[in-house]
Amino acid sequence: GEDVEQSLFLSVREGDSSVINCTYTDSSSTYLYWYKQEPGAGLQLLTYIFSNMDMKQDQRLTVLLNKKDKHLSLRIADTQTGDSAIYFCAERPTTTDSWGKLQFGAGTQVVVTP
Amino acid sequence: DTEVTQTPKHLVMGMTNKKSLKCEQHMGHRAMYWYKQKAKKPPELMFVYSYEKLSINESVPSRFSPECPNSSLLNLHLHALQPEDSALYLCASSQLPGQDTGELFFGEGSRLTVL
Numbered sequence: 001g002e003d004v005e006q007s008l009f010l011s012v013r014e015g016d017s018s019v020i021n022c023t024y025t026d027s028s029s030t031y032l033y034w035y036k037q038e039p040g041a042g043l044q045l046l047t048y049i050f051s052n053m054d055m056k057q058d059q060r061l062t063v064l065l066n067k068k069d070k071h072l073s074l075r076i077a078d079t080q081t082g083d084s085a086i087y088f089c090a091e092r093p094t095t096t097d098s099w100g101k102l103q104f105g106a107g108t109q110v111v112v113t114p
Numbered sequence: 115d116t117e118v119t120q121t122p123k124h125l126v127m128g129m130t131n132k133k134s135l136k137c138e139q140h141m142g143h144r145a146m147y148w149y150k151q152k153a154k155k156p157p158e159l160m161f162v163y164s165y166e167k168l169s170i171n172e173s174v175p176s177r178f179s180p181e182c183p184n185s186s187l188l189n190l191h192l193h194a195l196q197p198e199d200s201a202l203y204l205c206a207s208s209q210l211p212g213q214d215t216g217e218l219f220f221g222e223g224s225r226l227t228v229l
Contacts, residue, residue, distance in 0.1 A: 031217070040225075042220040042221050042223045043157065043204070045219070050215070088156055100145065100162035101159055101170065104156035104157060105156065107155070109154070
């Protein structure tokens with residue numbers, strides 16, 4: 001199957017910007033997503049980007065997509081302690097028999113220190 | 115209403131027990147999913163239902179039996195589980211391809227412990 005890769009850990013100081021990176025391999029993906037998971041909770045959709053876009057901004061969140069390099073990043077401005085969580089990137093395949101199989105990365109554990 | 119509701123939140127069962135996990139959504143989504151998640155790992159897809167029919171079974175052992183009674187409900191029946199089946203079980207729903215941006219909405223999960 002296709003692989004989605006992420007770095008596993010990021011430590012950031014409160015007030016700084018965080019950048020979480022992700023690479024994917026399925027060039028036919030239409031939508032790419034960022035999910036946040038706090039301890040003991042389900043996955044919360046943070047934002048998504050359509051594959052024909054380069055950038056999307058939503059309040060403190062900025063998503064950058066480099067389709068040539070199959071690289072996706074999530075920047076969180078002014079990181080707060082409440083941003084401590086695991087962040088998953090995910091891609092949705094477009095093939096008919098795989099549409100339901102969202103491909104998740106391994107997740108990046110973000111720890112925000114005071 | 116953008117919620118997916120899962121019950122129970124916690125379940126402890128023995129290897130000979132029969133139990134069920136339940137999931138409900140009222141967003142009009144026609145696709146519903148079961149995922150299994152181990153600690154610090156991404157969710158692993160188990161089953162996908164579209165229009166109340168099972169469309170994807172990721173080679174899940176038969177001790178897990180899904181059921182979709184109607185478009186809003188999804189159950190996961192559990193029987194003769196093993197301790198290694200202990201995990202967080204996540205339900206999700208979405209629209210079908212081409213109908214919107216395709217994101218999955220997740221419930222808070224059911225934490226299952228098999229003794």
